[in-house]
Amino acid sequence: MSIKLIAADMDGTLLSSRKQLPKGFFPLVRTLKKIGVRFAPASGRQYYNLYEQFGEIADELMYISENGGMVCDGRKIVSFEAMPQQLVCAAVELARGLPNVHAIASMRDGAAYEDDDPVFVENMAMYYARRKKVPDLLEAVQQEPVCKVALFCKNAAETNVLPYYRQMFDDKLQVALSGADWVDLMRLGLSKGVAVGVMCDNLHITSAQCMAFGDYLNDVELLRSVGESYAMANAHERLKKVAKHVCPSNDEDGVCRTIRSVLAVE
Known part of the structure; x- marks a missing residue:
C-alpha cells in the first residue's frame, strides 16, 4: 500500500478521552517521515492550538485546522479560505x-x-x-x-x-x-476533505495515497476524500457507514495501532 499522507481528527480520534496523545506517537511520526509518509492532524481546532500540542515534532507535521479553513505545513500557511x-x-x-x-x-x-x-x-x-x-x-x-x-x-x-x-x-x-x-x-464547499485535496496538490500525490481517521459527523468529508478511511470504534454510527474500516477506539490507541499494522512500521 503506497500511503503518503495520513490525516487524523484530534478529539475522539487521535486524542484519548483524557485529551492525551498516544504513547509513542512522536517516534511513530518520525518513522513515517523516514519512509516518506506525512502526518496531518485534522481538526476544527485553531492552527495555533494544534501546533502547541505537538512540541518537538510540530514543524514536521502538516495541519488541517478550522475544519479545513486553514492548511499549514509546519509554520507555513498553505491556504486560508476566507468567508464572505x-x-x-x-x-x-x-x-x-x-x-x-x-x-x-x-x-x-x-x-x-x-x-x-x-x-x-x-x-x-x-x-x-x-x-x-x-x-x-x-x-x-x-x-x-x-x-x-x-x-x-x-x-x-x-x-x-x-x-x-x-x-x-x-x-x-x-x-x-x-x-x-x-x-x-x-x-461554502469547504471541509476537511477539501483540505486533504489541497495537501495532495501540495505534495503531488493522489487521494488514493491517503489514509484518514475520524469519529464524528464533521469527519464525513475527510473519510470520503481518501483511499483508506477508518472510523474509530467510538465513532458516530453514521460515520461508521461512511468509512471503509472500523479501528480500535481512541482510548485503545486505535490510530497508532492501525498505522503500525497496515504500514508495517514500529
Whole structure:
C-alpha cells in the first residue's frame, strides 16, 4: 500500500478521552517521515492550538485546522479560505439573538470573541491558543478576513444552534455540527476533505495515497476524500457507514495501532 499522507481528527480520534496523545506517537511520526509518509492532524481546532500540542515534532507535521479553513505545513500557511464578510457579520448578529449562544471568529493570526461567559471561556481555551477579547465582535470581523465562525452552546448545539444556522445559511455557508457544544461555519464547499485535496496538490500525490481517521459527523468529508478511511470504534454510527474500516477506539490507541499494522512500521 503506497500511503503518503495520513490525516487524523484530534478529539475522539487521535486524542484519548483524557485529551492525551498516544504513547509513542512522536517516534511513530518520525518513522513515517523516514519512509516518506506525512502526518496531518485534522481538526476544527485553531492552527495555533494544534501546533502547541505537538512540541518537538510540530514543524514536521502538516495541519488541517478550522475544519479545513486553514492548511499549514509546519509554520507555513498553505491556504486560508476566507468567508464572505457579509455572511460573517450576519452569523455574529444571529448568535447575539440566540440564548446562551456565543461566537468566536478565526482569523490568520488568532481568534476574536466578545462574550465573557465563564463556561464559554473555559471551553474556548481548550481549542484556541491564540485569542483576544474584543469590545465589539461585529466590528472586529469587518477589519480582517475570517475563515471560520464557531458557535458555542453547552450540550445543546444540535438543538439550539444548528437548526437556526441551517435555516439561514444552508445554501450560503458550510454549516457543521462539531460536537455536543459547537457548530462551525465555513465558506461554502469547504471541509476537511477539501483540505486533504489541497495537501495532495501540495505534495503531488493522489487521494488514493491517503489514509484518514475520524469519529464524528464533521469527519464525513475527510473519510470520503481518501483511499483508506477508518472510523474509530467510538465513532458516530453514521460515520461508521461512511468509512471503509472500523479501528480500535481512541482510548485503545486505535490510530497508532492501525498505522503500525497496515504500514508495517514500529
